[in-house]
Amino acid sequence: MIEVDQLSKVYGSTAAIKAVSFRVEPGEILGFLGPNGAGKTTTMRILTGYLPATSGTARIAGKDVHTDSMAVRQSIGYLPETPPLYREMTVEGFLSFVARIKGVSAGDRAMKVASAIERCNLKEKRKLIIRKLSKGFRQRVGIAQAIVHNPPVIVLDEPTVGLDPRQIIEVRNLIKSLAGEHTIILSTHILPEVSMTCDRIAIINRGEIIATDSPEHLVERLTGQGGYQIELHGEEAFCIAVLRSVPGVVKVEVISAEGESLAEGHRRFQVTTGAGVDEAVGSAIAATVVNQGIGLFELSRSRASLEDVFINLTMQEPEASASDAIANVIPDSATGPIETTDAATEPKEAIDAEEAEIESEETEETEEASS
């Protein structure tokens, strides 16, 4: 539905985007993820025909966005970063105006406006002047204007920015309900948003696409080698030797716990396991450690969250090419300190329990034992 090929945009001497290429299949939601200033808005503006590209092509439903601009504009609904609203108009009047300039015929207009109002839950606000609406409702009117002409492609630039959590959920549900019928690109710098709403993610940084994949695959690709974090009571060299002896363990590192005082004689280790054997290694480690008479206080699986993936990918040196970027992050990918703990002897129990709750999404499993 959307084909972007080697798209570049140069402002003066700085390149806003460099050779961006991706495809979006019909009915799919593509999340465009990147830090601020990465080139998300520029790409979207090129797609919607607001800006011309310096080089490269973008096609929507087979039509070039530049040479066939008028036809493309008709088949696109676009919500810019700030919703483009005429504040002195009523919701209904505004949507009717947008339907008109998007080329909806007079006969269909009332029906399409009513359906957009319905879908965006604006029914009781439709006679109100936009100026008097709250931010959440304005955002919904913004989405309504993007879908009012029932376009096959919808482009949403940061649709949830500045909304309160309840409104964010509403907007996300609204976006999800649009998928299937419409092909959607949405940009965001909020990670849970893409993992919750999108079928595929394109991560963009410094104007380059550095990864395109489904959220699950992205995480998997970067955490092919899993790992565990372990807190033991015992002599360091001995502990390392014991951990190394467990089949499947590739690497053992001592973690210097920053800002966290471990109890006397306790040490923390990061264990990296080989690809594919991750699942079984946890219980093997626990069994071996306990058999060797080492005190086991904590064993938690560390797995990169989407957040780590994102940070790792976007923190790369600018020279690193896309494939390098993936390769480089693998060794570090498991270092994100994600833990839940029993820590029976530790005074921090309560705090840790809280953290555990917060991070429970990211933690896969926790195994515990005590000597």
Place this chain on the structure above:
Amino acid sequence: MKTFFGNLLAIYRRELQSYFTSPFAYVIAAVFWLIGGLFLVTILLSPNGLIAQVSIADQQGISAQSYDVPYEFLKIYLNLLGSLAMFVLPMLSMGLYAEERKQGTLELLATSPLTNWVVALGKLLGVVTFFSAMLLPLMICELVAFSSSQPVFPQAVFWLGHAGLMLLAASVLALGMFISSLSESTVLAAVMTFGLVLLLWVVDAISSLPGPVGEAIGHLSLLTHFTDFTQGIFDTSGLILFLSYIILGLFLTAQSIDTLRFQRS
């Protein structure tokens, strides 16, 4: 063609609606009516107004018939209204694009299947319509005041003069629209448009100088041609000049929006 007029009508209606729902536009209109009405009364009824002058002439034995009050009135009044409009027009045109840029709605227009020309033309028609709505009550006042005058009120001069005023306003608004498209600040747009109006006055002053320079500039002066219209002189060169300014304003606006999109960083 059908979509062209459909789009034009949509832009025009929205623009017009924004004036009629804006308190600021009503304030401008109210001030315009107040001052315009004041001019009307002063020219006719003040101690050295037209009627007083005629009665003095009458007392001195000069036939009042030779003094065409309605015609003289129109000439003076239309020129005054023209000057008053020069102050009002920058305030009408200042928001045409600056407001769209500020609110981000330009992005909506620019990503809709509309050409820049349709948008500019629709907006210009909208603001010209609002200005004519401002002019209408004053025209009715004039018609009422001279409904039974002797000599008869010169209908042709009346319509021609006001048509000239509309053309002058449309030219200034078209250029003001271009200026408005250059900036996101309505205040800046108003100030710059007012600067342009001052320039028009300067051009008009130069055109009254004798010699080839004055004559050449005089051909380009909007106010000089407007004065012709107020005197009941219809000149196609004047009409063409006004239309040229309007088209120039539309063209510059369309180009400026295009440039904005091409160079935006």
